[in-house]
Amino acid sequence: MNFVILAITNPILLPALIGAGIALLAGIVILLVFRFFSVEVNPLQKTLEDVLPGVNCGGCGYSGCAAYAAALADGSEPLTTLCTAGGQDTATAVAEVMGVEAGTVVPTVAHVYCQGTTGNTAERYVYTGPRNCAAAASLFSGPNSCTYGCLGFGDCVAVCEFNALYIEDGIAHVNHENCTACGKCVAACPKLLIEMIPKHELATTVTCKNCWPAKAARQACKVACIACGRCVKVCPVNAIVMENNLAVIDQELCIHCGECVKVCPTKAIREGLLKGPGTRPEAV
Amino acid sequence: MKEFLIILFSVILIDNLVLSRFLGVCSFLGLTKSVKNAMGMSVAVIFVMLVSTAVTYPIYWDLLEPVGLGYLQTVVFILVIASVVQVLEAIIRKGFPPLYKAMGIYLPLITTNCAILGVMLINIQETYSFMAAITSSLGAGVGYMLAMFLFAGVREKMDKADIPEFMDGLPITLMAAAIVSVSFMGFKGVIENLFG
Secondary structure, eight states, X not given: OHHHHHHHHOTTHHHHHHHHHHHXXXXXXXXXXXXXXXXXXXXXXXXXXXXXXXXXXXXXXXXXXXXXXXXXXXXSOOOSOOOTTTHHHHHXXXXXXXXXXXXXXXXXXXXXXXXXXXXXXXXXXXXXXXXXXXXXXXXXXXSBSSTTSXXXXXXXXXXXXSSOEEEETTEEEEOTTTOOOOXXXXXXXXXXXXXXXXXXXXXXXXXXXXXXXXXXXXXXXXXXXXXXOHHHHHOTTOOEEEETTEEEEOTTTOOOOOXXXXXXXXXXXXXXXXXXXXXXXXXX | OHHHHHHHHIIIIISOTTTTTOOSHHHHHHSOSSHHHHHHHHHHHHHHHHHHHHHHHHIIIIIXXXXXXXXXXXXXXXXXHHHHHHHHHHHHHHHOHHHHHHHGGGHHHHTTOHHHHHHXXXXXXXXXXXXXXXXXXXXHHHHHHHHHHHHHHHHXXXXXXXXXXXXXXHHHHHHHHHHHHHHGGGGTTHHHHHHO
């Protein structure tokens, strides 16, 4: 009893008791809430997170490695081969953890659909604005004579975390050895020039996105696709279709025979992948 | 009704939490790189602001003030707000997964956010009634959201601008924040003319 009176009247003990009381109450409430509202984290998820590379590139389509691990762990994602950064090794490891048979990863690689180097295209005006593609593209579609072409300021290079892109002769190129197909460059390009293609040593693409008619396309760029249709005729598996004055090769159907490369009058069709600055397209 | 409207508008526009009172500046600078993040954080702040007011208001007026311990408010409020945010996070995580996905990652950031504590203390200082305190908290949250939204828009534009190297990064961000803040001075006197 004496203690209670002392506690209420004492100017130091009372605040201390009230503070401690509130802290105790808050602690109990937190404890109870955590007990009743606990979310079970699947132990599988933790193991999967350790197996995944942890670079959070988003190449799998999830926001990060943890999100992909969570989807795998709760069974909403059956595919164990989505990690593009880790490739086959990661896919095997993930499959092992999940206890399923390892699938094969079809490796993909980013590809810049433009060959409009400084020698092949001209400048329509002298651009003096900020040195990035997004800003340049918003000013009359950029200074390039081909308004579909690569602007070469390197927005894709800036977002690449794997040092796989580089600018050479005024356009962007992909070093296939470093590319993990995370897809960040695809989103960064204001001209929508970068796409993912299956990684094949003789990957054959119409490396152009120009949809203008033949004459205009030719004037804009020396190596533009002029939609002559020769590749369509020569293709033995009918993998090439003509869309909007532009030949497009279906990468799934292509057998890499190289016939279209031979007949293309403007050399718009390219075979092989690049390795780094100074290299030519070659068989990998 | 008019009293609430006056509180709401004056807290949003004139005494804007971020731009006039300079509370919550760390999150204002840290989370305005994109409009999406800014809005997620703002919604979380509004939510926590309302719940914290509902908890701290009775604690002050029914517990601390009657025994003459009003001076304990800062210590007790920090404790209470931190606990409330923890509890809210657990409940949302279990009960409302979509909501948790939208603002879950921002909740821990709010645990000791000065904006929340600041508004709680201001509500007490102004001796608002309970409903007025809730209104003031709502207004402060909406004002925070407005500032975040405007500034995130400015920063998204600034990403494309050609900024001299010595000003790139934080210096230009602070200058832009100052200009946005000055723009809110234009609202001085609006309330008197609206409701006067």
